[in-house]
Amino acid sequence: MNKIFIIGYMFAGKTTYGRQLANKLLMPFIDLDKLVEQHCEKTIQEIFEEQGELYFRQQEHNLLIKLCEDDNPSVISCGGGTPCFYENLEIMKRYGKVIYLRTPLNTIISRAKKERQNRPVLSGISDYELNNFITKHFNERESYYLQADLIYDSQSITNLQK
Numbered sequence: 001m002n003k004i005f006i007i008g009y010m011f012a013g014k015t016t017y018g019r020q021l022a023n024k025l026l027m028p029f030i031d032l033d034k035l036v037e038q039h040c041e042k043t044i045q046e047i048f049e050e051q052g053e054l055y056f057r058q059q060e061h062n063l064l065i066k067l068c069e070d071d072n073p074s075v076i077s078c079g080g081g082t083p084c085f086y087e088n089l090e091i092m093k094r095y096g097k098v099i100y101l102r103t104p105l106n107t108i109i110s111r112a113k114k115e116r117q118n119r120p121v122l123s124g125i126s127d128y129e130l131n132n133f134i135t136k137h138f139n140e141r142e143s144y145y146l147q148a149d150l151i152y153d154s155q156s157i158t159n160l161q162k
């Protein structure tokens with residue numbers, strides 16, 4: 001039990017918070033999305049386009065297991081879908097503590113409007129549909145996120161760098 005996993009919806013701020021937490025705890029920081037990209041030598045966007053989401057989910061799952069099996073402590077920022085596929089959530093809970101970084105839906109939607117070009121899950125959704133799509137998708141996924149060991153409200157977290 002030497003790992004901390006940060007989970008939450010896209011645009012919750014998992015990478016920023018995870019990096020700050022790792023610095024504070026003097027632990028290495030790992031971004032699972034980056035690990036998949038390095039392993040596949042492609043961007044997430046390219047993996048989704050060329051091999052499809054299922055292939056991405058399998059790579060994400062395999063790399064999560066590999067990470068869990070090494071003994072090094074680390075803070076790991078997961079992708080928004082990581083806890084919602086296969087038995088990833090159970091695996092994370094077995095090997096460490098899982099933190100759900102909870103960010104209000106309206107913040108997620110306004111960030112998504114500006115930054116969604118690198119998120120293949122949201123490609124093909126028009127600006128008009130975005131609000132409804134994210135609301136429904138977020139609500140479906142939150143049932144997984146709420147199974148975390150700890151829930152941190154992103155609005156109440158002060159800057160850990162200080």
Ligand code: S3P
Pocket residue numbers: 008009010011014033044078079080081082118119120121
């Ligand atoms: C995904 C979220 C992304 C990335 C991939 C799929 C998702 O990570 O793993 O695009 O299904 O929610 P972030 O949550 O870091 O954006």
